[in-house]
Amino acid sequence: MATQRPSFPVRLTPTASAATRGRMPAAPVKPVVPSTPSMASDAVRARMVQKLAAQGISDARVLRAMGAVERHRFVDSALVNQAYEDTSLPIGLGQTISKPNVVARMIELLMGAPALAGKPDAKLGRVLEIGTGCGYQAAVLNHVATEVYSIERLRGLHERARANLRHFRLATVHLMLGDGMIGYAKGAPYAGIIAAAGGEAVPEAWIEQLAVGGRIVAPTHSAKGGQALVVIDKTPRGLERLILEAVHFVPLKSGIA
Template sequence: MATPPRPSFPVRLTPTASAATRGRMPAVPVKPMVPSTPSMASDAVRARMVQKLAAQGIADARVLRAMGAVERHRFVDSALVNQAYEDTSLPIGLGQTISKPNVVARMIELLLGAPALVGKPQGRLGRVLEIGTGCGYQAAVLNEVASEVYSIERLRGLHERARTNLRHFRLATVHLMLGDGMIGYAKGAPYAGIIAAAGGEAVPEAWIDQLAVGGRIVAPTHSATGGQALVVIDKTLGGLERRILEAVHFVPLKSGIA
């Protein structure tokens, strides 16, 4: 199968918005990323966070290395930097949050358990699609374990904020897109993994269609109790295999661009 063209970093995708529509959208101020200081950027601070993640049950060495490599404080507001390495979600604007480190690590660890990587404990994921870029933190962590990351965000203000945050790292294999995450990004398919930071009634069929055989989707969906739970979907030669895991709490999955 021929590899589809790869957009340069950063890219912008507007599959449902015309130029006239974009012209009506008010500009959203993007706060500058937090400057690095010795105390915030020290390896020791991140190492303590990684130790806590290991104590909480994160066992995959690839995930622990990735979590220790990415400076989380660069993705939060300056008023919240003292909480950047605590296991807590933090507001990033527009009613959205940066997920807890434990949740990010857990979902990426699940993604690395895809059938295609079974028996390859040091294996690296191929191309990954992230639904909901947010501030860009999870995309940066995914970049540590995947060969290429396509990340799509429907909120223009967050898309711009992620571009600003990630520009410092100059990650040539991370591609940011403004678009409707519910329809995925067919031009980049097939994906070895798809991970979502928003939960809907069910996993969209478009994601399943864009997933490679041997690949895995990790996403929150509505549960029978009315809350949300993580669902893992593996695409095998024999069909789809689904598992419902622990309860989680994510923002709702929505369509369109705002």
């Protein structure tokens, strides 16, 4: 019998630790929906997409997705005028919303998975996102994947993402409060896994939950002491790894806070 998957929005029931046991849940976060007309216009997003194309993003599916999602809905009202600039912005709790170019670059890499080879118009299957943040990348992934599972370990950000995404009513996006380092086995296997935090290495749990023909895109520690993007393909012959450009993401951590 197939396991019933959670509907939007959901939250994993964490295993309480000594540090989190008895902690009251965070207060609900109201969605930030700036009303500045210029920020909501298609023309503003179109200019952002043009810049992404000029920077080398070429996958039409990714460009369409970036143009479809209103990034200004995911940032604080004080920063709304910067929403479509190619810059990261703070979202609270020491976290940031990644630059549009970084989001587009990582999703474009994900769309290069072996399972999609020779299928320029195809969608990815089920995707696991590690680090929901404010929910922006999950909204973009919704346009290129058939289903998105997104895990966030910080309760405040999980609630904020729920509030931000409620406006869009995305039935195929599932938000979960949990430890991203262990993935989400109940939703596996995944056609793609994408991470917004970097650790010493890609956790073994992610590799186990990745389908054959699937791809992981994640930042990891590099030999030079910084971080670099790594792409891992799971093929019938085994794993193939490719280390790409230097990046800077928050550290990958376990547990729930």
